[in-house]
Amino acid sequence: QQQVKQSPQSLIVQKGGISIINCAYENTAFDYFPWYQQFPGKGPALLIAIRPDVSEKKEGRFTISFNKSAKQFSLHIMDSQPGDSATYFCAASRTLGAAGNKLTFGGGTRVLVKP
């Protein structure tokens, strides 16, 4: 019940295109859903996050869509740039529980943006 499933594992998109990464979760107690971006040799960097009371959140070219009934959320990267080439991780946590903000991560999606 603690799993977060992420798809696809890898993605190739042309410069200017839209990258879409999907995640699904089982635990309905999850109440915080962040996305992280990780470049090779670096730690994950927080990109954008959403809570279940909102269906969509946009920050620049990055948008999270959240579907509470389907227990799914997705990341859209608009106007993808070569500099967006990285591995993206979705995550979820139950912040109102006893485990603080312990994040359960999806398996990651390697995104390659071709110029």
Place this chain on the structure above:
Amino acid sequence: EAGVTQSPTHLIKTRGQQATLRCSPISGHTSVYWYQQALGLGLQFLLWYDEGEERNRGNFPPRFSGRQFPNYSSELNVNALELEDSALYLCASSGGVRGPLFFGEGSRLTVL
């Protein structure tokens, strides 16, 4: 403002040895989380410290342990190293038990 800092960047050990990894959180953050990122296994939660106490641990054997110091920095110890402990160990801090996590660059542990 400095982010989360981790040391050493790289560490090479042999089977059976002990490894110690260190983490300094963002100034003002009291919670520290440790994650293991092994090849092909994603990010796995190891330990959570807050206000000097271990608050939660993941599904790892007891030879993975750590502590948090009064200045909120933290140390992860891995005893009796095994080959499969080779991984990137990531530390994250948050400003409060429910705050967002900010990660350091990690410590790459290689066990030969």
